[in-house]
Amino acid sequence: MVSFVTGVTGQDGSYLAEQLLAEGVEVHGLVHSAAAAEADEHVPSADVIVHEGDLADPARMRELMLQIQPDTVYNLAGISSVAFSWREPGLTARLSGVAALELMESALDVQTRTGQEVRFVQAASAEIFGQAEVSPQDELTPLRPVSPYGTAKAMAHLAAHVYRQRGLHAVSCILYNHESPRRPPRFVTRKITRAVALISQGHQDLLELGNLDARRDWGWAPDYVDAMVRAARHDEPLDYVVATGVAHSVRDFVRAAFSRVGIEDWRDLVSVDPDLVRPADAAEQCGDASRARTVLGWEPTVSFEDLVGRMVEVDLEEPGMPRQRSGGAT
Template sequence: MADKIALISGIAGQDGAYLADFLLRKNYRVIGLCRRATREALWRLDHFGIQNQVEILECDVRDYPRVEDILKKTQPHEYYNLAALSSVTGVWERPLEAFQTNCDAVVNMLESARRYSGETRIFQASSGKIYEQEKLETLRVTEDQSEFKPIDLYSVTKLAAHFSVINFREQYGLFAVNGILFQHESPLRPDTFVFKKIIKGVADLKKGNKKYLELGNLNVSRDWGFAGDYVRAMWMMLQAKKPEDFIISSGEQHTLRELLKVAFEALGIKDWEAYVRVNSDFIRKRDTSELGASNERIAVSLGWKPEYSFLSLIERMIAYEMEQRA
């Protein structure tokens, strides 16, 4: 018999699949919410071989009565809200849907929990982009010194959700927390994100399926970690004695140049620059050039630290892509 019940919205995504696998190993009953409960939509669960172990409920998180009904019936010990419209470009194309999914749905969740499932502990996937500042060269985020200054619509929606969690926590005493997630990768990452784009591109080049990679500013640096490490941090935050928000990051920064060098060298290619072309159309002119974050506070408070290094993450993802092409 399961020890606890966990509800995961966004179960079909990268983090949802890693979290479901993690919780099942801890003997949780895992219930996943997604808009379309098809095998194609839930392929990431098949990656872990757990699709038949997760209870799937079709639910649009913007549907307040549906969310309310699910919380009433399931009374989960823990609720992880990972659902979001997460593409910066996609948010600008669908701004109303972005606010409804990334912000309104969070208030739906909090209000439903307050009214019908008050003991449920809630994790909200916040974003490191809420700190990003327009045209700033370098930003090293620390929780006690850095300001929120979102520069795009996606970041605005995430910041609104972030403050909603804080307000419900302080007003009603909910155990609700924000995990401020910096960029995290895995073989299950969507291909639209630059880290995965590079990994897949290098594998295609090695196999002769591509002649070159086309990228933007190679000097941009980011804080990249492994998704499997980050879902462990999510769980640890809900096991704490008191609800607190934490930055979840690798604590390191690396440039796209470093990523390219390591990825190509993992496949025995030294002259990586011969296979890369810079396209100015891919350069985001408003982005912070160097963005990273300290994970010292969560390390001290909860004892969390990432197990995967930048190098081991790249090697794992390269190995996966090469297996897919074998």
């Protein structure tokens, strides 16, 4: 078995590579050309075969696909930040939307030329639903994105339908928010847990955030990676919502993080910065993963509180962070 993973240096890509390698799969990973010099620091294992390339270069992507001839393609790459998509809407559309369509075309080309089936997994996002009129959302919920990020992801999601009709085993996994200690600090969840760790040790005074009322369905990243692998291997190509089915607010996330370090009265330690509030934000995202549970036998394994706690614990152990914890952390 041979798998090609775009975005292999990201949170999901690193967990996916580890799972596939443990199963004996040959893993090829895409690393952006500009970051190739740093690839050894981010690729999860020396056993990953790294290829330089740029999603914005369809000819190079086609060349790579024909060279690797993968059984399965996991497209995890693209713009990963909703906030960034507002600053660079065109780039977001190119890398998270058009590039996915071009990768599917390349996968179909490999399948046609070699005669071997190529399975394609597109990492979609709950942002495609935007201001959904129903909650929780499932695979039949209408797409109503409210950001350039959501719009680009919606294009890639719909492209999976198109290429499925052309004979490609294309799957779109609609991933709700999923976190781990591998999240970069620019993401609000990791920003929260790092700040809480620093505040608990007296190294930071205040945590500044945007909309505390935004509600998201947060899960454990390795669980969501496992769902994508299961979806790829299922006989019938389908779309799957991957979610816990329980929504929490950013305020809940903050509360859980402070609780992990024994700080219950945290309100004076958090301030709202209007500049951090997005131009448009989906009010609540909560997914119905009934199809994934029934068809794939998939279940989330980590609770919300444990997820937050694991992230805080790792941040408390960061180099330079004092090991003695204040406030009776549990």
